[in-house]
Amino acid sequence: PDTAARSEAEARNGQLTKPPGALGRLEDLAIWYAGWRGDARPEIKAPQVIVFAGNHGVTAQGVSAFPAEVTVQMVMNFRHGGAAINQLARAAGARMDVHALELDRPTQDFTQGPAMSGAELLSALQTGWSAVDPQADLLVVGEMGIGNTTPAAAIAHALFGGTAADWTGRGTGVNDAGLANKTRVVAEGVSLHRSRDGLEVLRCLGGRELAAMAGAIAAARQLRIPVILDGFICTAAAATLAAISVDALDHTVAGHQSSEGAHRVLLEKLGKEALLSLGLRLGEGSGAALAINILKSAVACHSGMATFAEAGVSDG
Amino acid sequence: PDTAARSEAEARNGQLTKPPGALGRLEDLAIWYAGWRGDARPEIKAPQVIVFAGNHGVTAQGVSAFPAEVTVQMVMNFRHGGAAINQLARAAGARMDVHALELDRPTQDFTQGPAMSGAELLSALQTGWSAVDPQADLLVVGEMGIGNTTPAAAIAHALFGGTAADWTGRGTGVNDAGLANKTRVVAEGVSLHRSRDGLEVLRCLGGRELAAMAGAIAAARQLRIPVILDGFICTAAAATLAAISVDALDHTVAGHQSSEGAHRVLLEKLGKEALLSLGLRLGEGSGAALAINILKSAVACHSGMATFAEAGVSDG
Numbered sequence: 001p002d003t004a005a006r007s008e009a010e011a012r013n014g015q016l017t018k019p020p021g022a023l024g025r026l027e028d029l030a031i032w033y034a035g036w037r038g039d040a041r042p043e044i045k046a047p048q049v050i051v052f053a054g055n056h057g058v059t060a061q062g063v064s065a066f067p068a069e070v071t072v073q074m075v076m077n078f079r080h081g082g083a084a085i086n087q088l089a090r091a092a093g094a095r096m097d098v099h100a101l102e103l104d105r106p107t108q109d110f111t112q113g114p115a116m117s118g119a120e121l122l123s124a125l126q127t128g129w130s131a132v133d134p135q136a137d138l139l140v141v142g143e144m145g146i147g148n149t150t151p152a153a154a155i156a157h158a159l160f161g162g163t164a165a166d167w168t169g170r171g172t173g174v175n176d177a178g179l180a181n182k183t184r185v186v187a188e189g190v191s192l193h194r195s196r197d198g199l200e201v202l203r204c205l206g207g208r209e210l211a212a213m214a215g216a217i218a219a220a221r222q223l224r225i226p227v228i229l230d231g232f233i234c235t236a237a238a239a240t241l242a243a244i245s246v247d248a249l250d251h252t253v254a255g256h257q258s259s260e261g262a263h264r265v266l267l268e269k270l271g272k273e274a275l276l277s278l279g280l281r282l283g284e285g286s287g288a289a290l291a292i293n294i295l296k297s298a299v300a301c302h303s304g305m306a307t308f309a310e311a312g313v314s315d316g
Numbered sequence: 317p318d319t320a321a322r323s324e325a326e327a328r329n330g331q332l333t334k335p336p337g338a339l340g341r342l343e344d345l346a347i348w349y350a351g352w353r354g355d356a357r358p359e360i361k362a363p364q365v366i367v368f369a370g371n372h373g374v375t376a377q378g379v380s381a382f383p384a385e386v387t388v389q390m391v392m393n394f395r396h397g398g399a400a401i402n403q404l405a406r407a408a409g410a411r412m413d414v415h416a417l418e419l420d421r422p423t424q425d426f427t428q429g430p431a432m433s434g435a436e437l438l439s440a441l442q443t444g445w446s447a448v449d450p451q452a453d454l455l456v457v458g459e460m461g462i463g464n465t466t467p468a469a470a471i472a473h474a475l476f477g478g479t480a481a482d483w484t485g486r487g488t489g490v491n492d493a494g495l496a497n498k499t500r501v502v503a504e505g506v507s508l509h510r511s512r513d514g515l516e517v518l519r520c521l522g523g524r525e526l527a528a529m530a531g532a533i534a535a536a537r538q539l540r541i542p543v544i545l546d547g548f549i550c551t552a553a554a555a556t557l558a559a560i561s562v563d564a565l566d567h568t569v570a571g572h573q574s575s576e577g578a579h580r581v582l583l584e585k586l587g588k589e590a591l592l593s594l595g596l597r598l599g600e601g602s603g604a605a606l607a608i609n610i611l612k613s614a615v616a617c618h619s620g621m622a623t624f625a626e627a628g629v630s631d632g
Binding site: 084259 | 332333335337338389489591592594610616626630
């Protein structure tokens with residue numbers, strides 16, 4: 001981030017017509033955003049939402065309440081404008097792009113071998129990297145992939161330890177027996193693949209849409225585009241970057257806390273506090289898209305408000 | 317509310333292309349909104365933000381960190397578009413109106429007598445009532461009035477008991493001595509005015525902008541316009557209506573939880589759970605305005621999403 005722009009934004013914040021600190025986290029968000037954009041009085045005009053879709057060999061283990069063909073069906077739904085994320089992106093004034101990653105070629109079941117080869121991982125990372133519009137000024141990455149809370153749980157378990165049960169939740173809605181089975185699958189995958197290197201964890205236990213999200217988040221950092229993280233799966237993908245470099249997620253903020261069980265703890269591990277907590281557990285980038293307007297509002301206050309001097313208001 | 321529209325909205329919600337419940341509170345919000353609007357597939361096109369301003373005789377007791385002339389200065393700032401609420405209303409696509417209530421005639425210091433006469437209360441209620449645009453489809457009421465966390469605390473203490481200290485906070489930022497003084501003032505007011513009738517509490521301990529907010533909230537119910545409550549002062553004003561009729565606030569949702577100390581407890585007393593908790597404590601309707609987009613997004617998902625049948629998606 002640009003420390004001069006950040007300092008200038010901090011100084012401006014102290015002069016705006018409000019009691020000190022009265023806009024709470026909106027003030028911190030605006031200053032953080034100003035630093036990353038290198039502009040002490042920025043605007044948010046071009047948010048981008050990207051949804052990546054992938055299929056997972058691990059669905060053969062019966063880890064999801066929905067059949068795998070729903071992934072491609074939902075991609076069509078995204079393209080026709082009928083999904084939740086379409087409505088949320090529009091309500092936030094964001095453009096939306098959809099990238100389906102080789103849906104007819106699921107990853108390998110990670111209880112049998114690595115989910116992806118090195119070439120497959122690289123290809124998925126590049127899809128994500130290239131999907132980011134360099135002109136965007138805010139990014140949300142979301143996902144669709146039946147079964148993908150299982151790789152997300154496996155990534156979190158591999159990176160942060162604990163037990164498989166600590167990280168495994170009900171996803172779209174498996175029952176108690178389904179949860180026990182899913183927990184077993186996560187445990188098996190993590191004990192089969194022993195490397196704890198971020199990219200190797202992503203390759204062995206992740207999936208194409210998770211790798212694409214990681215690629216997009218990394219690209220956004222280089223382009224100085226702030227990112228709003230979505231729920232459990234997006235955060236798990238992001239965590240592989242944090243495992244590589246401690247400051248890899250400094251340009252990101254947690255959009256919401258999902259009701260998927262382990263998301264709260266995962267955010268804590270990354271030192272992130274969610275902006276929203278409304279019980280969402282949909283994926284698609286939905287919680288992050290809902291937070292776009294919070295960030296827009298924070299920046300609008302910061303850049304649009306009058307100072308005490310401009311408004312002729314006594315500053316206490 | 318319209319039970320037929322509500323039931324129809326519930327049925328529609330169950331058919332949308334998402335796992336059941338995956339949009340969390342957004343689903344409840346959309347169904348609630350549909351019921352109040354009498355439309356199972358509603359839209360939010362015309363939100364209105366109204367800011368009421370008033371002055372308070374109780375500032376003579378030294379209860380605020382800011383001088384009383386800031387009220388009129390901030391009204392000018394609202395009119396010139398320089399305040400936080402101007403930016404937040406614009407970001408939410410809402411129209412904004414400002415009503416200054418006899419700023420050159422503060423209420424009476426409630427430690428000496430009733431804040432308002434019956435005629436003054438009625439006039440302020442009517443200002444609020446008349447300020448609501450019957451064509452609005454969502455309402456936010458906010459306030460500006462140096463010293464007005466003191467009447468808000470007094471109202472809460474009168475209606476819900478406990479001690480004056482339970483309800484008295486730092487407002488725009490009084491120090492420890494200021495807080496002790498403010499607590500004394502609240503205790504004195506509440507012991508001087510013994511009636512616990514909602515309107516009488518509002519008259520004796522409230523203020524013009526609080527009464528106007530109560531009038532607007534009551535009018536909105538009659539017009540079937542859902543309301544987003546703002547922070548501590550707005551909620552205290554609303555609580556006087558709930559004291560008169562238990563269902564008086566069924567058309568309202570709590571937009572945010574203010575960091576003003578007692579707001580959380582006040583919301584609990586009213587059975588409301590805030591949508592946002594971002595550490596705001598500004599007033600002006602700022603927290604509620606920030607929540608407009610949450611409600612818009614909820615309704616946009618509900619009314620804009622495809623059903624499983626429409627999208628050709630397998631529903632698990």
